Amino acid sequence: xxxxxxxxxxxxxxxxxxxxxxxxxxxxxxxxxxxxxxxxxxxxxxxxxxxxxxxxxxxxxxxxxxxxxxxxxxxxxxxxxxxxxxxxxxxxxxxxxxxxxxxxxxxxxxxxxxxxxxxxxxxxxxxxxxxxxxxxxxxxxxxxxxxxxxxxxxxxxxxxxxxxxxxxxxxxxxxxxxxxxxxxxxxxxxxxxxxxxxxxxxxxxxxxxxxxxxxxxxxxxxxxxxxxxxxxxxxxxxxxxxxxxxxxxxxxxxxxxxxxxxxxxxxxxxxxxxxxxxxxxxxxxxxxxxxxxxxxxxxxxxxxxxxxxxxxxxxxx
Amino acid sequence: xxxxxxxxxxxxxxxxxxxxxxxxxxxxxxxxxxxxxxxxxxxxxxxxxxxxxxxxxxxxxxxxxxxxxxxxxxxxxxxxxxxxxxxxxxxxxxxxxxxxxxxxxxxxxxxxxxxxxxxxxxxxxxxxxxxxxxxxxxxxxxxxxxxxxxxxxxxxxxxxxxxxxxxxxxx
Amino acid sequence: xxxxxxxxxxxxxxxxxxxxxxxxxxxxxxxxxxxxxxxxxxxxxxxxxxxxxxxxxxxxxxxxxxxxxxxxxxxxxxxxxxxxxxxxxxxxxxxxxxxxxxxxxxxxxxxxxxxxxxxxxxxxxxxxxxxxxxxxxxxxxxxxxxxxxxxxxxxxxxxxxxxxxxxxxxxxxxxxxxxxxxxxxxxxxxxxxxxxx
Numbered sequence: 001x002x003x004x005x006x007x008x009x010x011x012x013x014x015x016x017x018x019x020x021x022x023x024x025x026x027x028x029x030x031x032x033x034x035x036x037x038x039x040x041x042x043x044x045x046x047x048x049x050x051x052x053x054x055x056x057x058x059x060x061x062x063x064x065x066x067x068x069x070x071x072x073x074x075x076x077x078x079x080x081x082x083x084x085x086x087x088x089x090x091x092x093x094x095x096x097x098x099x100x101x102x103x104x105x106x107x108x109x110x111x112x113x114x115x116x117x118x119x120x121x122x123x124x125x126x127x128x129x130x131x132x133x134x135x136x137x138x139x140x141x142x143x144x145x146x147x148x149x150x151x152x153x154x155x156x157x158x159x160x161x162x163x164x165x166x167x168x169x170x171x172x173x174x175x176x177x178x179x180x181x182x183x184x185x186x187x188x189x190x191x192x193x194x195x196x197x198x199x200x201x202x203x204x205x206x207x208x209x210x211x212x213x214x215x216x217x218x219x220x221x222x223x224x225x226x227x228x229x230x231x232x233x234x235x236x237x238x239x240x241x242x243x244x245x246x247x248x249x250x251x252x253x254x255x256x257x258x259x260x261x262x263x264x265x266x267x268x269x270x271x272x273x274x275x276x277x278x279x280x281x282x283x284x285x286x287x288x289x290x291x292x293x294x295x296x297x298x299x300x301x302x303x304x305x306x307x308x309x310x311x312x313x314x315x316x317x
Numbered sequence: 318x319x320x321x322x323x324x325x326x327x328x329x330x331x332x333x334x335x336x337x338x339x340x341x342x343x344x345x346x347x348x349x350x351x352x353x354x355x356x357x358x359x360x361x362x363x364x365x366x367x368x369x370x371x372x373x374x375x376x377x378x379x380x381x382x383x384x385x386x387x388x389x390x391x392x393x394x395x396x397x398x399x400x401x402x403x404x405x406x407x408x409x410x411x412x413x414x415x416x417x418x419x420x421x422x423x424x425x426x427x428x429x430x431x432x433x434x435x436x437x438x439x440x441x442x443x444x445x446x447x448x449x450x451x452x453x454x455x456x457x458x459x460x461x462x463x464x465x466x467x468x469x470x471x472x473x474x475x476x477x478x479x480x481x482x483x484x485x486x487x488x
Numbered sequence: 489x490x491x492x493x494x495x496x497x498x499x500x501x502x503x504x505x506x507x508x509x510x511x512x513x514x515x516x517x518x519x520x521x522x523x524x525x526x527x528x529x530x531x532x533x534x535x536x537x538x539x540x541x542x543x544x545x546x547x548x549x550x551x552x553x554x555x556x557x558x559x560x561x562x563x564x565x566x567x568x569x570x571x572x573x574x575x576x577x578x579x580x581x582x583x584x585x586x587x588x589x590x591x592x593x594x595x596x597x598x599x600x601x602x603x604x605x606x607x608x609x610x611x612x613x614x615x616x617x618x619x620x621x622x623x624x625x626x627x628x629x630x631x632x633x634x635x636x637x638x639x640x641x642x643x644x645x646x647x648x649x650x651x652x653x654x655x656x657x658x659x660x661x662x663x664x665x666x667x668x669x670x671x672x673x674x675x676x677x678x679x680x681x682x683x684x685x
Binding site for chain 2: 037038280
């Protein structure tokens with residue numbers, strides 16, 4: 001009974017913290033983008049503009065929640081739910097610090113990959129159900145992009161799995177006591193970073209919603225809180241990928257002096273900041289370039305990385 | 318690849334650059350004296366209306382946002398009976414100022430004329446008239462114009478000779 | 489675990505029935521995805537978490553996305569729904585259903601005769617799957633990889649189409665006009681006659 005209560009409390013705390021970080025990222029992203037573009041960003045609502053998050057949330061809740069008459073109603077409503085559900089489900093298997101985890105599955109990493117592969121549906125179905133040519137184009141692009149980048153996203157992580165000998169997050173972190181995996185698996189880290197950007201549809205890989213070409217891509221027809229779900233879902237995705245990078249390649253909670261959870265948060269926020277820097281700095285590639293890189297450059301590199309890592313691990317044992 | 322990292326680094330360095338934003342309501346931008354903002358009607362140095370209701374501004378206006386009606390006082394001095402500018406139409410081109418023969422209509426460096434109600438953007442004469450001479454402090458049309466008005470007869474204007482005596486043969 | 493198994497199984501059967509009866513292909517595919525997820529849970533409850541994860545990643549997450557992708561590219565409308573409705577007349581499906589019912593009876597008969605293994609008795613992790621794949625079933629893996637390689641080469645060959653004649657002409661023409669304009673892309677082609685394509 002006591003264990004069940006502790007479990008439920010952990011779930012609620014993780015949910016609360018993740019959603020708050022994601023909502024706070026709205027502010028963080030705008031301020032950081034402004035910082036790198038020689039502006040101030042939102043600084044009017046509350047101290048340092050911090051209440052901008054509250055203002056945005058209130059605005060989203062009070063907007064008309066509109067379902068276009070030509071849309072496929074149920075699929076249209078389902079799509080934004082899927083994005084939140086799949087991304088939040090991925091957090092269940094993350095280990096934030098020793099003992100702070102919802103479920104330390106022994107196939108944890110595979111579970112994350114499974115959830116991220118299901119996340120494609122939100123975009124694809126949202127684009128299809130809108131019955132709008134821009135949304136459909138966005139959905140098609142999303143399907144192709146995320147499918148291609150998922151392939152080497154999984155493969156780039158297999159090097160880590162080989163070295164740790166487990167799919168479980170806590171085992172992977174424990175295996176990094178001597179050396180962070182970013183050193184031996186640098187190629188895997190770079191590949192995973194690129195795939196992570198593509199999976200969260202963040203700039204520079206925001207081709208499914210490229211606003212200069214496709215209005216708003218797959219969520220052109222969405223408004224109110226349904227749009228808000230896509231919006232927050234993207235930020236939760238950024239938090240997820242940053243948390244994964246810090247767990248898989250940068251030793252998760254391992255670090256001197258400070259408590260483990262603080263180390264984890266420092267590493268995670270570093271990568272969140274890096275994601276925003278990517279957005280501030282890099283232009284969007286063309287779609288065929290994106291596909292070319294994915295299949296002709298990243299996939300062979302990921303396979304080569306897996307082969308070499310496997311050979312070395314076999315030779316050392 | 319290297320260029321991407323170089324780009325990232327240079328963008329990152331922008332965090333330490335000075336901001337270009339002007340914090341507008343707290344910190345007003347400098348506007349030149351001849352900035353084309355809110356339109357006013359100015360007065361002579363002695364306090365009379367400069368506008369002689371010649372309609373040239375209304376003709377020059379490309380969006381027809383000026384409307385006025387001329388009238389005369391008992392001494393023969395022309396002035397507008399009403400003078401109305403619809404600022405929701407005005408494009409602040411300044412043609413009215415260029416067309417004005419008496420420097421009456423002038424544009425000022427003030428642009429903060431937002432209203433919640435569109436009707437409030439229609440300015441009447443009393444809203445437009447200011448108490449001073451605006452950009453031309455010494456100019457007074459009626460003092461140089463050779464017209465007879467109350468308090469000033471023929472030939473009494475500045476740089477004006479007295480009227481020639483048609484019946485005299487003297488030069 | 490047993491309750492989970494039966495619930496997931498029931499969901500899988502129901503979802504599969506819905507796949508067959510939906511008029512809109514995308515709705516059908518959605519039910520198919522649900523069915524695959526339910527099967528993944530069945531795997532999980534039977535003690536094969538690795539298989540469950542692969543089922544979600546590969547079938548539900550990759551192959552079904554391709555299906556949805558293709559269906560999205562087909563321009564389906566009201567006419568298609570009408571056609572589907574016409575196909576779903578009892579005369580069309582009675583025969584297959586009777587045959588399928590016979591098969592189900594046979595399966596039930598066999599299952600009750602032999603008796604199943606204990607549910608979730610042993611958990612089969614990734615390591616055992618790998619060892620059995622590259623141990624006793626190595627030939628099967630190699631044959632499957634031959635098949636996939638052949639498919640890959642075939643797909644590459646099909647995708648390697650030459651550019652269409654019109655496309656090529658258009659490309660050449662724009663290139664020419666660009667050279668003529670001296671890489672001045674703003675005025676490129678401005679010298680061509682009015683009304684030319």
